[in-house]
Amino acid sequence: MPSPAGTFRDPVHGYIDVYPHERDIIDTSAFQRLRWIHQLGLTSYVYHGAEHSRFGHSLGVMHLAGRFTERLLEKHKNLVMDRLSWHSEEEFEQNKARLILEARLSGLLHDIGHGPFSHVGEDTLFPTGKRHEDYSAEIITSPQLGIAEIIDGQLQDRGVTTESVANVIRGGVYRAGFVQELISGPLDVDKMDYLLRDSLYCGVEYGKYDIGRLIDTLALYDEDPSGSLKLGLDNGGIQAVEGFILARYFMFTQVYLHDVRRSFDFILTDFIREFLSNRFKINRYPEDLKQYLSLNDNVVMAEAQTLSDEQSKNLAWRLVSRQHFKAVYESESHPDRLVANKALFQLPNAIMKEYPGIAVWSDRASVNPATFTAEPLPVRQGDSWKSLDSLSRVLQNLPEVNLIRVYADVRGDASLEAQVGSFCNNFLS
Amino acid sequence: MRDTDLLLKRLAVIQLIVNELADTGKIKIQKILYFIQEALGAPLEYRFRMHHYGPFSEDIESDISVMRAVGYIDVEADANGYGYHITPASEEQLPWDSELAKYRGEMVDAIDGLKVLDASDLELFATVHFVQHLLEKASKEDVLDSVSQLKPKFTKQTIQSAYDQLVKNKLIVEAPASP
Numbered sequence: 001m002p003s004p005a006g007t008f009r010d011p012v013h014g015y016i017d018v019y020p021h022e023r024d025i026i027d028t029s030a031f032q033r034l035r036w037i038h039q040l041g042l043t044s045y046v047y048h049g050a051e052h053s054r055f056g057h058s059l060g061v062m063h064l065a066g067r068f069t070e071r072l073l074e075k076h077k078n079l080v081m082d083r084l085s086w087h088s089e090e091e092f093e094q095n096k097a098r099l100i101l102e103a104r105l106s107g108l109l110h111d112i113g114h115g116p117f118s119h120v121g122e123d124t125l126f127p128t129g130k131r132h133e134d135y136s137a138e139i140i141t142s143p144q145l146g147i148a149e150i151i152d153g154q155l156q157d158r159g160v161t162t163e164s165v166a167n168v169i170r171g172g173v174y175r176a177g178f179v180q181e182l183i184s185g186p187l188d189v190d191k192m193d194y195l196l197r198d199s200l201y202c203g204v205e206y207g208k209y210d211i212g213r214l215i216d217t218l219a220l221y222d223e224d225p226s227g228s229l230k231l232g233l234d235n236g237g238i239q240a241v242e243g244f245i246l247a248r249y250f251m252f253t254q255v256y257l258h259d260v261r262r263s264f265d266f267i268l269t270d271f272i273r274e275f276l277s278n279r280f281k282i283n284r285y286p287e288d289l290k291q292y293l294s295l296n297d298n299v300v301m302a303e304a305q306t307l308s309d310e311q312s313k314n315l316a317w318r319l320v321s322r323q324h325f326k327a328v329y330e331s332e333s334h335p336d337r338l339v340a341n342k343a344l345f346q347l348p349n350a351i352m353k354e355y356p357g358i359a360v361w362s363d364r365a366s367v368n369p370a371t372f373t374a375e376p377l378p379v380r381q382g383d384s385w386k387s388l389d390s391l392s393r394v395l396q397n398l399p400e401v402n403l404i405r406v407y408a409d410v411r412g413d414a415s416l417e418a419q420v421g422s423f424c425n426n427f428l429s
Numbered sequence: 430m431r432d433t434d435l436l437l438k439r440l441a442v443i444q445l446i447v448n449e450l451a452d453t454g455k456i457k458i459q460k461i462l463y464f465i466q467e468a469l470g471a472p473l474e475y476r477f478r479m480h481h482y483g484p485f486s487e488d489i490e491s492d493i494s495v496m497r498a499v500g501y502i503d504v505e506a507d508a509n510g511y512g513y514h515i516t517p518a519s520e521e522q523l524p525w526d527s528e529l530a531k532y533r534g535e536m537v538d539a540i541d542g543l544k545v546l547d548a549s550d551l552e553l554f555a556t557v558h559f560v561q562h563l564l565e566k567a568s569k570e571d572v573l574d575s576v577s578q579l580k581p582k583f584t585k586q587t588i589q590s591a592y593d594q595l596v597k598n599k600l601i602v603e604a605p606a607s608p
Contacts, residue, residue, distance in 0.1 A: 083581060131476050171478025172563055175578045181481060225549060227582025230481045337500030344499060348433070362433055366494035376512070389506060396506070402498035 001097050008059055012197050016063045019101075021154040022108060026059075028146050029293075030112060030139055034058060036296035040198060041117040042264040043255065045322050047202035054111045054118065057197055064189035065107035067215060068182050069100050076220045076229075083222070083229055084176065098159045099176055105151065105160070106168040106183045110190065112136045112147075115285055115292075116300045121269035125276075127284050133184075135292060137170040142289055178220060181231045187218070187241065187377065195247050198255060206250035213240035221378040223385055232378040232385065241377070242394045249369035252401055253333060257365050263324035263407055266361045268300070271315040275303055313411055325361065325407040326417055329424040334399045339428055343404045350427055351408060355420060361407040368400045434526070439473050439492050440501065441523040442536065447502050447515055449540045454512045456482055459489050460551040461543050467558065468600040469539060471532045477559065479579075483552040484559045512548075542598060553583060553591050554600075561592075561601050568607040 004017035018026065025031055034054040043050040073080055073096045086092050111118075113135025115125065122131060140147050141162050148162040155161075167174045174180045182189055192211060199207030217237025221230040233241060255261075273283050286292050307316035317323065328351070331343055348362045376387035389395055406424065410417040446461050447453060463484045466473045477484040493515070496502045503518045525533065543551060556579060561572045569592070576588050595601045 129474055129476055133478075134476075171480070173479060173560055173575050173579065177479075177481055177579065180479070184478065185480070224481070225582060226552070226580035228481065228580055335498065337498065341499035344495075345433075345437075364436075364495065366491045366498065368490065368494055400494050400498070402494060 001100070010056065010059060010063070012056075012060055012193065012200060013063050016059055018059075018062075019104075021150050022062070022104065024150045024154070025105075025108065025147055028150075030145050030147065031055075031058075031109075033293060033296055034112065034114070036298045037114050038117055038297055039194070039201075040255075041120045041261065042268065042319075043202065043258070043261045045264055045324075046258050046260050047204070047255065049201045049203045050198070052197060052201040054114055057193055058108050058111055060193035060197060061107035061110060061183075061189050062104045063107070064192055064211075065103040065179075065182060066100050068189055068218060069103040069179055070096070071215055072178065072182075072218060072220060073099065076222075079220060079222055080229070083227065094159070099179055101155060101158060101160050102164055102168060103179050103182065105165045106179075107189060109140055109147070109165065110136060110169050110183060112139050116272060116295050116297050117265075117268055120265050121272055124269060125272060125285055127287060133170050135289075137166040139289060139293070140166050140169070145289065145293075176229075178229050178231050185231065187214075187231060187244070191248065192244070195244070195251055198251060199247075202255055204251075204254065206254050207247045209243035209247045210240045213237060214244065219380055221380075221385060223378075230378070232380060233388065235379055235381050238379060238388065238392060241388065242392055245370045245395065245398065249398060249401070252365075252367045252369060257367070257401070257403055259327045259330065259405060260324050262363055262365070262405065263327070264319075266363070266407065267315055267318050267324065271304060271319060272300060274315065275300060323412075325409050327363075327405045328408045328410075328417065328420045329404075329406040329428070331402075331404040333401050333403055335402060335404060340402060340404055342428055343406065347406055347424060347427060351406065351420060351423065354423055355408075355416075358416075358420070359409040363403075363405040363407060365403045366400065370395045370398055435474060436492070436495070437523060438526065438529050439475075439488075440496055441525050441529065442471065442473065443489075443492060443496055444501055444517075444523050445533075445536060446540055447496075448517050449537065450544050452514055452516050453544075454507075454515060454548060455490070455493065456512070456548040457544075457551060458493065458515065459483075459485055460548075460555045461540055462486070462489055463555050464539055464543060464558070464600060465532070465536050467562065469532055469535050471536065472528065479556075479559060482548075483555040550591070553580065553588070554595060556580065557588065557591050558595055558601055561595075561604060567604060569604040570607045572604055 002019045005020040005023045006018050008016045010016045037054045039052045039054055039057050040050045081092055086095050113132045115132060139145055151160060151162045168180050168183055195207035217234040217240060219232045219234050221232030224230055277283055280286050280291060304316040304319040308320045310317050329343060329347060331340060344364055348360045351360050376389060378385040379388050379391055408420050410420060442465060446458055460483060462475060463477055465471045466475055475486040475488050477486050497504045501519045503516050505514045507513060557576050560575045564572055564575060573588050573592060577585060596603045
């Protein structure tokens with residue numbers, strides 16, 4: 001491994017060493033832009049401490065990606081050598097260093113393609129079929145932005161390529177699939193970092209769990225019929241993963257899905273669309289990387305300051321004055337099926353018909369805090385493996401969160417708000 | 430109304446798959462939706478990443494949750510803890526808009542062809558398709574090699590056979606051989 005070129009003092013993980021090529025990447029303008037992208041959109045309008053950015057999160061994910069990869073490779077040395085066809089001690093050491101460097105770079109760069117306010121508008125503002133990971137991969141591989149030159153120039157003799165890092169991030173073909181799973185999967189270092197970081201900055205305790213135990217008990221599952229290695233868990237790690245999943249559950253219900261934060265997500269999405277239309281004459285984010293990278297939270301908020309108009313109560317005014325829409329209907333976290341169906345598919349149109357001229361937003365949030373349902377997490381019990389779902393009573397009883405809300409722009413009219421609210425309740429009863 | 434139109438399209442197709450398969454699992458739904466979008470071109474706007482079990486979209490997971498929450502499907506954990514039983518739960522059929530309806534016949538044919546495969550075969554078929562599309566200018570041998578690296582316990586012959594089957598069913602166009 002190269003010698004570290006410097007150290008960052010991170011509020012979550014303590015000292016984080018960076019290697020020379022990582023420092024050079026951090027110093028590019030594309031990476032520095034992450035300082036101006038809030039990690040949690042406008043969650044600071046609810047939890048005022050949530051001013052943290054994608055910059056610190058990216059450093060944290062890099063740090064964890066390296067630690068987990070190193071631990072897994074050391075712990076399962078013989079298995080990995082066999083499955084990945086590494087035939088000597090020297091080959092193991094070289095490939096171990098390569099995978100750690102690639103994992104760290106993937107963690108460092110996985111969010112470099114985020115748009116303003118992170119996940120705001122991801123469903124509707126990105127070009128069709130594209131997500132921030134695609135922008136991340138394009139930014140990394142672009143010959144104009146300097147990152148590819150740093151990776152290929154400084155790491156070629158170690159076997160690390162820009163293309164392999166981009167493949168981990170965009171979910172392309174990458175032979176050591178468990179590294180890809182560590183960067184983006186049910187139990188990935190992205191979630192591990194953001195739960196701890198968001199919890200700290202929001203000033204809540206919900207996102208805490210035992211990360212040291214996770215590092216110690218994460219394992220490689222070797223019995224898949226396809227022969228590829230998958231992340232699994234030692235039996236002693238069950239409680240640590242349960243803690244991680246409960247942390248995620250509480251963070252979703254208390255922070256990420258907070259009604260005021262969601263309301264500002266809608267306001268921001270519509271305002272950014274207007275902004276794009278004015279500036280680029282398009283209603284989705286530009287494909288051109290230089291134009292895309294010119295966008296950040298500060299640029300959007302500066303435009304909002306300029307356009308804010310209290311009299312018309314426009315979106316810009318709402319953003320700078322913290323004037324959000326009210327939820328005129330909110331379901332329970334685990335609603336009755338018939339009510340949920342009606343609320344999602346019929347209520348918004350019924351409101352618009354009854355109160356013409358009122359803008360209505362329909363919000364649905366479906367979150368399964370235990371995301372091992374599609375890809376079960378194997379747990380080693382002696383010589384055999386069982387799925388975590390079958391072993392954990394906590395997971396068996398943890399429900400999905402399905403929250404349905406309807407927001408209406410009642411322009412601050414409390415009486416109208418009460419009328420619409422009561423219309424919703426009558427409609428659904 | 431925001432993305433409700435897109436959501437309704439996606440849910441209608443998931444309902445069709447669950448109705449056709451009667452009792453299925455999440456991996457099968459993922460892979461069949463993958464082919465419906467990527468091979469037939471249905472406008473569902475899912476973004477697929479390579480995961481351990483082949484191409485995977487997080488949005489499909491979320492849409493399955495919505496389907497359950499609003500009462501169109503039941504999702505029960507399998508007794509052995511690996512996988513789920515997903516079954517129809519409502520007689521009510523979701524509406525199909527005219528754009529999506531154009532694909533319905535092809536979708537039914539594709540589902541009929543794919544439903545006889547088990548989840549592991551579907552995983553291999555979808556992986557071969559994904560790799561072929563990702564490596565646009567690669568030769569057929571390069572595609573087979575890449576799949577073999579990802580799935581080392583599948584024999585070259587099994588992978589080749591999956592590739593040929595995809596070509597035969599017109600789900601991919603055969604790449605040229607190595608020069």
